[in-house]
Amino acid sequence: MTTSNYATERETTEGKVFTVTGGDWDQVVSGTDPINDERIVVNMGPQHPSTHGVLRLILELEGETVREARSVVGYLHTGIEKNLEYRNWVQGSTFVTRMDYLSPLFNETAYALAVEKLLGITDEVTERATTIRVLMMELNRISSHLVWLATTGMELGAINMMLYGFREREYILDIFETITGLRMNHAYVRPGGVAQDVPEDAIRKIRDFLALMPKKLKEYENLLSGQPIWAERTKNVAVLDATACLALGVTGPVLRSAGLGWDLRKTMPYCGYETYEFDVPTHTDGDVWGRYLVRLAEIRESLKLVEQALDRLKPGPVMVADRKIAWPAQLAIGVDGMGNSLEHVAKIMGQSMESLIHHFKLVTEGFRVPPGQVYVAVESPRGELGVHAVSDGGTRPYRVHYREPSFVNLQALPAMAEGGLIADVIAGGASLDPVMGGCDR
Incomplete structure (x- = not known):
């Protein structure tokens, strides 16, 4: 199922397939008749707390019984x-x-x-x-x-x-x-x-x-x-x-x-x-x-x-x-959270040009x-x-x-x-x- 915000529609050998993302809501509910067959289609989420924040569920209900459920993800867009x-x-x-x-x-x-x-x-x-x-x-x-x-x-x-x-x-x-x-x-x-x-x-x-x-x-x-x-x-x-x-x-x-x-x-x-x-x-x-x-x-x-x-x-x-792979920093917990230990900073800044070059090359270039x-x-x-x-x-x-x-x-x-x-x-x-x-x- 697509995670796009836009509705998409594609042809298959069995007919049309609709993705449930929001734009095709009319197509989703068109197959139900809440007056005659007592079925309704509802959204649960994505803002519903019990769907863990950003999970959207499309539920087709007959009374309180779930006849069909679809999960829709993709709302975080972290990339x-x-x-x-x-x-x-x-x-x-x-x-x-x-x-x-x-x-x-x-x-x-x-x-x-x-x-x-x-x-x-x-x-x-x-x-x-x-x-x-x-x-x-x-x-x-x-x-x-x-x-x-x-x-x-x-x-x-x-x-x-x-x-x-x-x-x-x-x-x-x-x-x-x-x-x-x-x-x-x-x-x-x-x-x-x-x-x-x-x-x-x-x-x-x-x-x-x-x-x-x-x-x-x-x-x-x-x-x-x-x-x-x-x-x-x-x-x-x-x-x-x-x-x-x-x-x-x-x-x-x-x-x-x-x-x-x-x-x-x-x-x-x-x-x-x-x-x-x-x-x-x-x-x-x-x-x-x-x-x-x-x-x-x-x-x-x-x-x-x-x-x-x-x-x-x-x-x-x-x-x-292997110093070509090993993380060059020597981290320590200080008043400012986590950062290089003062001893390591003193060494790379004042005592060893080679250490300073290696430090910045590995940090920036990897x-x-x-x-x-x-x-x-x-x-x-x-x-x-x-x-x-x-x-x-x-x-x-x-x-x-x-x-x-x-x-x-x-x-x-x-x-x-x-x-x-x-x-x-x-x-x-x-x-x-x-x-x-x-x-x-």
Whole structure:
């Protein structure tokens, strides 16, 4: 389906096909007769809060029953993938982090792994940098799932869950700010490693969070799991079995809630995940309730992974040794946020002309990447997040395209919604956990 703001019409062997974007509204509703057949066509979104900001749903209703549902995306117009073609490979981290803005560290890590594969330096990334990537991604997975619990609770009437979920998320964002200088959109994971090391006070904060979070998870379960209204709104609602998930390309917690334990950290390991001890939670009902249980269980598994990563943090460099690739800056957290450490500035400005030249050349021009193309995927909080990166041998990407799980998983919404009640559209759509920044790249 097109994401243009203008209506388009094309001929097919079966007749005319109309795209639902706004300009062809007359054609969409012309096939219904609300007086005689009691069917109406309504817009849900894109401004509706429960459609996650900028998702538009076209619903054909018979009473409160959904007879047909169509998803319309494209309202953000970020153009991130196209912009990457006009920036060097290092600058790309600053763009991709803004795609799925609830899990920016997964966007960055997938991009960095793809660039490193093109460069042929995958095995040169240091152990400490790889461990930090796992640590940060699993903290990010927890924070993303907390947003899902908070917003879904609010959308289904459990208003207190909104408060609790965002309250605990603040702990993680504070940790991210201590490490990267930013709460979101970090550009922290770079090709070759990470931007800077993890300070000791951040490690203390993570330890405190590990002690706090299990108690909070019990609070969530006490609030929701035994609540009859929550159970009524989630059990046997928006059911999608494993066969349908595979047919539609659905991955992540939605697929695992249907009984298939497909998790790239286990099936196609990266960043050393094969050396960590953790389970892949699954459920068998394939409904909103199952997705809720799977995400709660995944938070517990991520806490285990964070603790293991902390125990593995050995002293060492956080960037590859090759100075032609390594990010030249030595960043530090200061009163002005994040910037070059004063010692590094003094060195490149006053002691070493060679360092100064290298610094500005790498920052402005970047490094060359050998021609070729790769596909690298990671397990994001929403499913398989893949990067198809193409290089023509220059300092800028020829093409970078993301296989974004929010975009792919939204294909399942009509299958989940049609035949159900309009209220269940909200529950089913929320259970997919779409982030529209990932859809509209």
